[in-house]
Amino acid sequence: MSPPFNVCEPLFYSGLMDDPLLLVRMRPLGRALLLDCGQIQHLAKRVLRSIDAVFISHAHMDHFMGVDTLVRHVLVSPRTIDLYGPPGIAERFANKLGAYEWNLAEDFWCTFRVHEVGEERLRTVEFAGPEGFVGRYAGERAREGRTLYANPYLRVDGVFCDHKIPVLVYRITERAGFAVDETRLATAGLLPGPWIRELKRLFFAGNLNAGGLRVAHRSDGGVVEVWEPEAAALYEKIRATQRPASIGYFSDIGMTPENRRRLKELLHEVTLLIGECTFLAQDEARARAAYHLCSTDVNALLDELRPAWFLPMHLSKSYLGQSERLFRELEPPPGTTILRLPERLTPRPLIPADLPLAARGRG
Known part of the structure; x- marks a missing residue:
């Protein structure tokens, strides 16, 4: 794991x-x-x-x-x-x-x-x-x-x-990370759509407080787009707890x-x-x-x-x-x-026998 x-x-x-x-x-x-x-x-x-x-x-x-x-x-x-x-x-x-x-x-x-x-x-x-x-x-x-x-x-x-x-x-x-709770989304009367991708883009750009976006709302007559002026408040309403x-x-x-x-x-x-x-x-x-x-x-x-x-x-x-x-x-x-570590990971120090003969002055 x-x-x-x-x-x-x-x-x-x-x-x-x-x-x-x-x-x-x-x-x-x-x-x-x-x-x-x-x-x-x-x-x-x-x-x-x-x-x-x-x-x-x-x-x-x-x-x-x-x-x-x-x-x-x-x-x-x-x-x-x-x-x-x-x-x-x-x-x-x-x-x-x-x-x-x-x-x-x-x-x-x-x-x-x-x-x-x-x-x-x-x-x-x-x-x-x-x-x-x-x-x-x-x-x-x-x-x-x-x-x-x-x-x-x-x-x-x-x-x-x-x-x-x-x-x-x-x-x-x-x-x-960016995560939407589907239950909270439905409770708010919102429908998935391209606006979630835009909300995600604003989240990772750190621009949730920069403005709003158009959001798909469920209505009796079908689907309507509504302007949500505060992206940060919108995300807080639908985000998943993590x-x-x-x-x-x-x-x-x-x-x-x-x-x-x-x-x-x-x-x-x-x-x-x-x-x-x-x-x-x-x-x-x-x-x-x-x-x-x-x-x-x-x-x-x-x-x-x-x-x-x-x-x-x-x-x-x-x-x-x-x-x-x-x-x-x-x-x-x-x-x-x-988790387990071996006792040592760093290389051991060199000893004379590790060196080639030329480096020991005998070549």
């Missing part, structure tokens, strides 16, 4: 023990979003060049070190890439870029627009490639609820949790009452939940000390959040070769399916 996404194609480019790396392809756009950015050297350049926005949970090395590789592969693309992260992320990004010389910068290089997320405001700093990636303050704005990023097909919401530092938890929600598909993502959080409350508010009944399970049940004390989760914690969260699918990730490498123990300990509630 596959999660029922219309717009999103979630691709987890990591194994169970690798640095977390979630890429979400947006099918209608042919573009992608990236959640966290640890080791990414195994991603193809064309994959990295498809990324429009990056969402960093926090700046620990295994979630942020891959930004250097990302810059390396996209800097000659003449476009703007958005990056979201906790307070201080712009300064850390500037420190990364400041470690390199940019004296050969070209006018067509890309720009990074870095957004520092606060509880109530977003502060933006731009790093323009043609200017050698010097950071320039670009303003700030009030947050509109939890939403950080949106396009015509989806939105990304975020809230803070605690890992002894602020950590962002994300939810990607697809825009509801729950848009969604993806939840959390990593590196402590099992605290406040974290649980925030997770439930943001991630309740998401379609696909991707979350850390760093320790097994026997190591609950280690989880508490490190502000991570163990399998017992994850079971409690699954019972509260009730996702349709759950993908565990970020298992400690101290359990190498023992990952089956994790899947035996996970006890999802009815209606939740556990």
Whole structure:
């Protein structure tokens, strides 16, 4: 079974023990979003060049070190890439870029627009490639609820949790598709016709509030066309009730009452939940000390959040070769399916015996 996404194609480019790396392809756009950015050297350049926005949970090395590789592969693309992260992320990004010389910068290089997320405001700093990636303050704005990023097909919401530092938890929600309820259509005395195609066109163009259209009404004398002045109100009258598909993502959080409350508010009944399970049940004390989760914690969260699918990730490498123990300990509630990852997906490091003789200086 596959999660029922219309717009999103979630691709987890990591194994169970690798640095977390979630890429979400947006099918209608042919573009992608990236959640966290640890080791990414195994991603193809064309994959990295498809990324429009990056969402960093926090700046620990295994979630942020891959930004250097990302810059390396996209800097000659003449476009703007958005990056979201906790307070201080712009300064850390500037420190990364400041470690390199940019004296050969070209006018067509890309720009990074870095957004520092606060509880109530977003502060933006731009790093323009043609200017050698010097950071320039670009303003700030009030947050509109939890939403950080949106396009015509989806939105990304975020809230803070605690890992002894602020950590962002994300939810990607697809825009509801166009759907007409035939019962509501009949109750309103309306008949199907070409006007529904026009209504659908206005819906996907985001123009439902732009005006009205002629609609086929049932009458005693047959069918009459009536001008409906508000397309938005018309669609609200006949639309089918639906729950848009969604993806939840959390990593590196402590099992605290406040974290649980925030997770439930943001991630309740998401379609696909991707979350850390760093320790097994026997190591609950280690989880508490490190502000991570163990399998017992994850079971409690699954019972509260009730996702349709759950993908565990970020298992400690101290359990190498023992990952089956994790899947035996996970006890999802009815209606939740556990997805499995292999322990490792990223290539192993090269050793001397892997190199051809010429590269070893013996040819």
